[in-house]
Amino acid sequence: MTMRIRLLSLLAGAALLGMSACASDKGATKAEQPVAQAPEQEPSELEQRIAEQATGSQPGKVASIDADENKLVLSPYSPAAGEAELTLEDQTPVFRGGEQVSMNPEEALEEGSDVNVYYQSRAGEPPLVLGIAILEPEQARQIQEQLRGGGAGEPKA
Numbered sequence: 501m502t503m504r505i506r507l508l509s510l511l512a513g514a515a516l517l518g519m520s521a522c523a524s525d526k527g528a529t530k531a532e533q534p535v536a537q538a539p540e541q542e543p544s545e546l547e548q549r550i551a552e553q554a555t556g557s558q559p560g561k562v563a564s565i566d567a568d569e570n571k572l573v574l575s576p577y578s579p580a581a582g583e584a585e586l587t588l589e590d591q592t593p594v595f596r597g598g599e600q601v602s603m604n605p606e607e608a609l610e611e612g613s614d615v616n617v618y619y620q621s622r623a624g625e626p627p628l629v630l631g632i633a634i635l636e637p638e639q640a641r642q643i644q645e646q647l648r649g650g651g652a653g654e655p656k657a
């Protein structure tokens with residue numbers, strides 16, 4: 501009986517190790533998801549790390565931001581998506597042109613700002629913002645065209 505319990509414990513441990521290895525292989529999962537990329541912007545090393553840690557990113561316009569309530573409301577560019585409420589931490593890095601410009605989104609952003617929000621999904625709670633990239637007007641326009649189906653003569657992204 502003790503031998504059977506040890507064997508089951510070993511098998512359960514091996515299964516958990518296998519699942520955690522699969523779960524940590526986010527590259528394959530992210531590669532399969534179509535995401536509109538901001539053109540001609542070289543992200544900093546910190547922004548790249550945040551993007552890798554994030555379970556997703558969403559381009560859109562800031563609908564509202566409230567640091568007192570740790571809340572960001574994003575109006576995504578994607579026509580099918582509705583406004584998204586996300587949770588901010590006390591300090592959240594904000595990037596522009598690949599460089600970090602602030603740790604305080606409320607100071608760096610305003611309603612209507614074009615952004616790409618990197619977030620971490622959480623069960624039963626709004627997603628947590630890991631970082632925010634401010635988009636240049638041309639980047640925002642190109643992403644919106646990609647999401648609408650490619651724009652004038654461009655292939656659909």
